[in-house]
Amino acid sequence: MNILKKISALAIVLIGSTAFSQNVSNIEHDKMTATKKVTFETTDGAETPYRMKVVERRSYKFAFEEEDKGKLNQDRVIMPAFVEKEIYIDNDKDSYYDKMMVIRYMKNYEDKIQVRPMGNDVVVKFNGDTSSPITKAGFYMTDASDNDFFYVEEFKTY
Numbered sequence: 001m002n003i004l005k006k007i008s009a010l011a012i013v014l015i016g017s018t019a020f021s022q023n024v025s026n027i028e029h030d031k032m033t034a035t036k037k038v039t040f041e042t043t044d045g046a047e048t049p050y051r052m053k054v055v056e057r058r059s060y061k062f063a064f065e066e067e068d069k070g071k072l073n074q075d076r077v078i079m080p081a082f083v084e085k086e087i088y089i090d091n092d093k094d095s096y097y098d099k100m101m102v103i104r105y106m107k108n109y110e111d112k113i114q115v116r117p118m119g120n121d122v123v124v125k126f127n128g129d130t131s132s133p134i135t136k137a138g139f140y141m142t143d144a145s146d147n148d149f150f151y152v153e154e155f156k157t158y
Contacts, residue, residue: 032058051090080106105150
C-alpha cells in the first residue's frame, strides 16, 4: 500500500510538471522591460550631478516568411520593436526628479538611440543625429532621409 501511494504521488507530480512545462503562446509578440539609472556630470560653470532614470518597455512583434507557411521550421522576419521609454530627470542636488517624459518610437535592429542631457534640457541621439532639446510633448524627427522619428507623448516639469 505504501508503494502504491508513492507511485501515484510520483505520477501526479510528473504529469503536472509535464502539463505546465509547455509554455506555448498564441500571441505574436514578446515583451521586455528594463530600468536603468544614469548619473552625468555637467559643466555649466560648476559641476552638478545630473540623474536620469529610464524605464524602457519593448514590444517585439514577429512574423514568418510567407513561403514557409505550414512548414515545421519557419524563418522569422525581423520586425522593428515598438519602444516606450519613461524618463525621469533630476538636474539639481535634491532627491526629487524635476522632469518626466514618455518617448515612443519604432526601433530597427541596427538603430542606436540614446537620451542625453544638454544643459538643463534633454536631447535624443538617433543614429548619431541629435534632436533639438525636448521642451514639450509632440512629434520630433531627427533624420528626414531615414524617417527616423520619435514621439514625446508626455512631458512634465515639477
